Amino acid sequence: MYAVIKIGGKQYRVEEGQKLLVDRQPHAAGDAFTPDVLMTGGDEVVTDRSKLEGAVSVQVVEHLRGEKIKVFKFKPKRGYKKMRGHRSELTRISVESIGGSSKPKRAPARKAEPEKAEAKPAAEKPKAKPKPKAAAKPRAAAKPKADAAEKPAAKPRRTRAKKEDAADGA
Numbered sequence: 001m002y003a004v005i006k007i008g009g010k011q012y013r014v015e016e017g018q019k020l021l022v023d024r025q026p027h028a029a030g031d032a033f034t035p036d037v038l039m040t041g042g043d044e045v046v047t048d049r050s051k052l053e054g055a056v057s058v059q060v061v062e063h064l065r066g067e068k069i070k071v072f073k074f075k076p077k078r079g080y081k082k083m084r085g086h087r088s089e090l091t092r093i094s095v096e097s098i099g100g101s102s103k104p105k106r107a108p109a110r111k112a113e114p115e116k117a118e119a120k121p122a123a124e125k126p127k128a129k130p131k132p133k134a135a136a137k138p139r140a141a142a143k144p145k146a147d148a149a150e151k152p153a154a155k156p157r158r159t160r161a162k163k164e165d166a167a168d169g170a
Contacts, residue, residue: 001042003056003098005035014056014095024089025060032059032096040099055099061092 002015008023027033037052039045046052066088073082 001040001098003040003095004038005056005058006038007035007093011038014058014098016095016098019061019092019094021066021090021092023091024063025091025093027060027091029060029062032057034058042099057096058093059096061094063089063091066090 002013004011004013006012007025010022012020012022014020025033034054034057037055039047040052040055046055068085068087070083070085073084074080
């Protein structure tokens with residue numbers, strides 16, 4: 001089951017047991033409160049405000065400050081630079097219940113029972129024989145090299161004249 005709640009002008013889709021960060025709330029850590037509920041969903045969707053009054057219960061886990069955000073303003077060719085920033089004041093909340101029911105407890109996981117040694121082994125299938133590999137394709141024939149007489153001689157590379165050391169010229 002889920003619900004859409006409104007806290008601090010923002011809307012959040014929450015489920016039971018979920019923890020989330022919201023804007024700073026005026027409640028002390030450990031206190032429980034009921035936020036505005038816009039709708040609940042699951043088996044049936046409820047949007048009637050009179051039925052949703054107090055449908056979600058949340059508990060304040062802690063108050064903290066968010067990550068530091070730097071805002072740098074710059075206008076080229078004018079020498080205009082402004083460095084500003086802030087850290088948001090936040091509250092971590094935990095959703096305790098939705099729809100007046102607390103979160104259902106899970107049954108402990110069952111342990112796998114060891115198989116009996118006397119049980120019949122599964123019918124063994126004969127393993128398939130590996131297929132023989134396909135014969136390798138012949139490689140393309142090498143191109144005959146051009147005779148030296150047909151190919152024109154390569155031009156020598158032009159190099160720059162090296163500069164003489166300044167110490168020798170003085």
